[in-house]
Every structure is written in C-alpha cells, then in structure tokens.
Amino acid sequence: MKKNNRQTVIFIIFAAAVLVAPFFLKGNYLLNVLIFVGINTMLAVGLNLLLGYAGQISLGHAAFFGMGAYISGIITSRFGVDPFLIMMLSALLSGLLAFAIGFPILKLKGHYLAMATLGFGIIMYILFNETVDWTGGPSGLSGIPNLKVGSVVFDNDWNNYYLVWIFTLAVMLLSINLTRSRIGRALRAIHDSEVAARVMGVNAGVLKVQIFTVSAVFSALAGSLYAHVMTFISPASFGFNFSVELLTMIVIGGLGSIYGSFLGAAILTMLPEFLRVFQDFDIIVYGLMLILMTMFMPGGLVSGLESAMQFVMTKIRGKEE
Amino acid sequence: MDNVRQLFQYILSGLSNGAIYALIGFGFAMIYNATGIINFAQGEFVMLGGMLTVFFLAAVKLPLVPAIILAIVVSTIVGIIFERLAIRPLKNAQPLSLIIITIGASIFIRGVAMLIWGKDTHVLRDFSGNDPLYLAGATILPQNLWIFAITVLIIVASKIFFSYSIVGKAMRACSYNPQAAGLAGVNVNNMVLLSFALSSAIGALAGIIIAPLTMTAYDVGILLGLKGFCAVIIGGMSSGLGTVIGGLLLGLLESLGAGFISASYKDAIAFIILLLILFIRPEGLFRKKETERV
Numbered sequence A: 001m002k003k004n005n006r007q008t009v010i011f012i013i014f015a016a017a018v019l020v021a022p023f024f025l026k027g028n029y030l031l032n033v034l035i036f037v038g039i040n041t042m043l044a045v046g047l048n049l050l051l052g053y054a055g056q057i058s059l060g061h062a063a064f065f066g067m068g069a070y071i072s073g074i075i076t077s078r079f080g081v082d083p084f085l086i087m088m089l090s091a092l093l094s095g096l097l098a099f100a101i102g103f104p105i106l107k108l109k110g111h112y113l114a115m116a117t118l119g120f121g122i123i124m125y126i127l128f129n130e131t132v133d134w135t136g137g138p139s140g141l142s143g144i145p146n147l148k149v150g151s152v153v154f155d156n157d158w159n160n161y162y163l164v165w166i167f168t169l170a171v172m173l174l175s176i177n178l179t180r181s182r183i184g185r186a187l188r189a190i191h192d193s194e195v196a197a198r199v200m201g202v203n204a205g206v207l208k209v210q211i212f213t214v215s216a217v218f219s220a221l222a223g224s225l226y227a228h229v230m231t232f233i234s235p236a237s238f239g240f241n242f243s244v245e246l247l248t249m250i251v252i253g254g255l256g257s258i259y260g261s262f263l264g265a266a267i268l269t270m271l272p273e274f275l276r277v278f279q280d281f282d283i284i285v286y287g288l289m290l291i292l293m294t295m296f297m298p299g300g301l302v303s304g305l306e307s308a309m310q311f312v313m314t315k316i317r318g319k320e321e
Numbered sequence B: 001m002d003n004v005r006q007l008f009q010y011i012l013s014g015l016s017n018g019a020i021y022a023l024i025g026f027g028f029a030m031i032y033n034a035t036g037i038i039n040f041a042q043g044e045f046v047m048l049g050g051m052l053t054v055f056f057l058a059a060v061k062l063p064l065v066p067a068i069i070l071a072i073v074v075s076t077i078v079g080i081i082f083e084r085l086a087i088r089p090l091k092n093a094q095p096l097s098l099i100i101i102t103i104g105a106s107i108f109i110r111g112v113a114m115l116i117w118g119k120d121t122h123v124l125r126d127f128s129g130n131d132p133l134y135l136a137g138a139t140i141l142p143q144n145l146w147i148f149a150i151t152v153l154i155i156v157a158s159k160i161f162f163s164y165s166i167v168g169k170a171m172r173a174c175s176y177n178p179q180a181a182g183l184a185g186v187n188v189n190n191m192v193l194l195s196f197a198l199s200s201a202i203g204a205l206a207g208i209i210i211a212p213l214t215m216t217a218y219d220v221g222i223l224l225g226l227k228g229f230c231a232v233i234i235g236g237m238s239s240g241l242g243t244v245i246g247g248l249l250l251g252l253l254e255s256l257g258a259g260f261i262s263a264s265y266k267d268a269i270a271f272i273i274l275l276l277i278l279f280i281r282p283e284g285l286f287r288k289k290e291t292e293r294v
Helices: A002-024 A029-053 A061-078 A083-105 A110-130 A157-180 A182-192 A194-199 A204-230 A240-253 A258-274 A276-296 A300-320 B002-035 B042-058 B064-090 B095-117 B142-164 B166-176 B178-183 B188-214 B221-234 B241-260 B263-280
Strands: B133-135 B138-140
Touching: A002 A157, A029 A061, A029 A157, A029 A182, A029 A204, A029 A240, A029 A258, A061 A083, A061 A110, A061 A204, A061 A240, A083 A110, A083 A204, A083 B263, A110 A240, A110 B095, A110 B221, A110 B263, A157 A182, A157 A204, A157 A258, A182 A194, A182 A204, A194 A204, A240 A258, A240 A276, A240 A300, A240 B095, A258 A276, A258 A300, A276 B064, A276 B095, B002 B042, B002 B138, B002 B142, B002 B166, B002 B188, B002 B221, B002 B241, B042 B064, B042 B095, B042 B188, B042 B221, B064 B095, B064 B188, B095 B221, B138 B142, B142 B166, B142 B188, B166 B178, B166 B188, B178 B188, B188 B221, B221 B241, B221 B263, B241 B263
Parallel strands: none
Antiparallel strands: B133 B138
16 A cells, blocks of 8 residues: 555655746747657657567557548548547557557567567558548648647647646546556566466456557557647658657666656657757667666666665665674 | 469468578578577577678679689688677677677677668579579579579488488587587587588578579678578477478468568567577477577
C-alpha cells in the first residue's frame, strides 16, 4: 500500500508541474517545443511498454504513428466530420492492424523480430510515399483542420499544449497502472524468460500481441494529435529514422520506466531545438548514445539517477552514524 | 518478340541484383554463425565500399584497382574496430542489447559518412566501359558480367575456405559449438573477429560492384542490408548455396514485380517477401525444421 501511495504522489506532482508550466512560459517558444515533448512522450511510453516491459523490440513504430496521422489527416481534410471521432477511428484501425500482424510477428524472437518490424515499417513508409492520391506523396498533406471543442479551437500553443498533455498524462497514468497490475508482472516475466512465464501460466503469445496493440494505439493517438497540431504532415516524419529516434529516447531515458520515457523524449526533442550544431550531427549522436548507454548504463538515465541518489543517501546516513 | 526481350532484360537485371543480395547475405550468415548476432550494421559496410571507392577515385585520384582494394581494406578495418569496441566487451549480453548496439553502430557509421561525403548521390564509373553487349537480343552491360564473375568467385573461394582450410574449419567448429571448439584449441575470440572482418570485406565488395549500376549515397545501406538479410533468411542463414538461391530468387521477383506490376513498389516487394518468409518459414526454404532456439 505504501508504495502505491508514493507512486500516486509522484504522479500527482508530475501532472501538477505539467499543468502549471504554461503559466510560466506564456508566449515562450519553449511552450511550442513542450507540445512535441508531449507527443513524443506518448510514443515513447507506448514503445517502452513493449520493449522495456515485455522485452519485445519494434523498429517499426513510426508506422503506427504515421497511420494515425494519415487516417486523421486524410479524412478530416476532405470531409467535415468530427475530428475526435476520426481520432478514435484511426486508433481503432491501427490497433486492429497491430493485432492482426501481431500474431505472426511476435512469434519471432530477438533479431528476427527486429528485422520483421523494420520490414513492416518500411513497407508502411513506402505506402505513405506512393499512395499519392491519398497522402500527397513525398510532398506531404496539408490543410488538416485544427481540433475544436465547442467554441475552443486548438490553433495556438497554449491550447495545443493542454490538448496534447491531457492525452499524454492519461496515457502515462494508464501505463503506470498497467505496469503495476497483474499484467505488468506477467510482462516482466516474459521479458526475463518467456519459457518460465509460460510455465507459470502466463499466456505469453496473446499477452505480447495485446501489449503490441496497446502500444500501437498510443502511437496512433499521438499521430492524430500530431496531424491536427501541425496541420501538415509528410512521410519523412514517419520513416525508419524516427523509429530509431524513438528507440533512442527510451534507451536514454530508461527501458522499463514510464518517467524515463518522458525524460528521454524531453531530451531528444529539446536538444535539436536548442543546440543548432546538433541538427547536423543528430544521427551520429543518436548512434553513439545507443551504443554507450547500452554498454555503460543499460537502465537509462532514470536508473542512473536512482543509483546516484542511493549513493548520496547512504553517504549522508553513513555520516550521521 | 518485344515482350520476350523485355522479360529477358528483367531477368538479367534481377539476377545481377540478386547476386549482390546473396553476397550481402553471406556477410550476415558469417557473423550469425560465429556469434548468433544479426549485424544490423551490415548494410553500412556495403555503403562504405561504394562510397570509399568513389572517394579514392575522385579525391585521391587513385586508379580503379588500388581504389577498390583500399576501400575494402578500410571497410574491413572499420568492421574490426566495431567488433573490438562494441561487440567483444559485451560477450554475454542479451540479444536486445546487441540489437540496439548494432543499430547504434549502423546509424553512427551512416552519420559519419553523411558528414564526410554529404547527402548527394555519387556515381562510380563502370569497371570496363558501359558499351552494352548483345546477348540473344537483350542488352547486357559489362558491369553485369563483372557482378556475376565476382559473385561466382566469392562463392567458390568461400566454399574452398570453409571446407578445406584449417581456419575455415575452425570457424565452422565455432558456429556449431564455441565451447567445444575452444576446448579443441580454437581461439574463439579470434574467429569472431575474423567473421566480422570477412563479412565487412564481402559487404564492401558487394557495395563496390553494384555502385556503377545503382549509384551510391550515404544512406543506401539500409535497403541493401535488409535485402541481403532477406536473401540469407530464404537461404536459412547458411553461407552457402541456399543464400545464393535466396538472393537470386529475391532479385528476380523484385525485378519482375517492378517490371510487370509497379516500379514504385519495387522495394515493398522485397520486404513483403521478407515478412512472408519470416512468418511462414523462418528456418529458410531449404532447411529442415530445427528445434527452436530459446
């Protein structure tokens, strides 16, 4: 019980900080950047459920992000339907696709799984590029309307910030609860040893597909939000490079940590905005970070911080005694 | 008549691309058999081969043959450094960590290439002119002949190496059972290093001989690497005939698909085949089903 309370307090503090932040950043460019931190956090949390908790890699998650963005973008820019309805539809369709391909794909393990999801991502990327009549092809799709609730139009940074972060906080809360439930423990069991998990009665095959579906739905939601916030999308945002960027986010932040996903998303979204040099070197830096973090800090920054805290705490306690 | 000639043309270009995929696939198989790792950076060595040759020809003004040799040597050195710095320290790591590390290495190498040579596409001139030869009504470029000749040469050489040389036999021993091989006096670490060196050399060579036909750029490695992987999956992870057939089959299907169905979905065809093979027969087309490796 005590641990549960602590978790709740941490989440409330985090949510409060997120909701109060705009008041200090009014008219600031940072507010705009934080919108994208929110979107990337949703994506990173989704991928982390799959990779960090269940131990199943996906190098094709940008495809679900793109699917959400394109379904929302194409339908709402052509027909005057309620964008929120279409957002649900695109989440549903992406979830269905993930569920359908999940069974054959997640039968594969390790390297084969990575290659299969990579192949899937590239097929979807080619589709985004080549179905020009629908997606506008490489030159992109413009004229996507902003979201609207009653008389509130989400067409400025302030409104968009709250729009995106309410979804992001909901996704985070859902994921935190999920990982602390029976399902979360089962997922970690699969991560450590799928055979042992099966022996203990975990239906690993189905559970892996379910978590794959959940993370695809999160990605599609993030995609829809991205489309409506940007009002313009092009395939370049949904390619292999972005899948690797997502992977880098969670490896840096911390595999198997929801707040780590946020931390990684924040770092990777903000770095290029504030370090112009970084823009030319980004993939070199991502590559180095992936290698170095995996070699020297496999738990990511979050676990690094935790052990640093513990180190400091034991030092302090040692002095007291 | 025209259709037949066109068909012949597609088959020819399919086979020559397929030979390249087979070579790249060999690289995957060598490392996989020695270490159990699928090296996601394999495609980058293909890119390095082509780009370094262009660089040595244009910037250093070397003649063709020394430029090719130097390009292979440099790529091999990169492969060796990669093994020593990033793979060997993590000997008993989980597959997940190794996947992430080889992906990291892959985008790192690609990024450095982009920084040095820019984002432009580069042209490598044909090895011996580009006057087409006429064969049964279809045209064939001298470069296609180079590709076939070099591929056959590599296949024969690797067959001889693995079957008759002591080092080749030691490498095979490591792939069956590293511990037993170690007990029998094989230096397993060296064999792993050698597998990385050989596979980056073969990858670079593949990149060099294809570059005159398709041009080259810093980012050609992803697609070529994946197609090589597709070839070796069809061949059941062998560095033998299965992968050659896999590569040729992939090249043919891709080329015929591009010709008769849609050129813009050419790359998608390869990946749909990859997914189908992985879903239906992940052990390859020619291999008897083995017990699952857990």
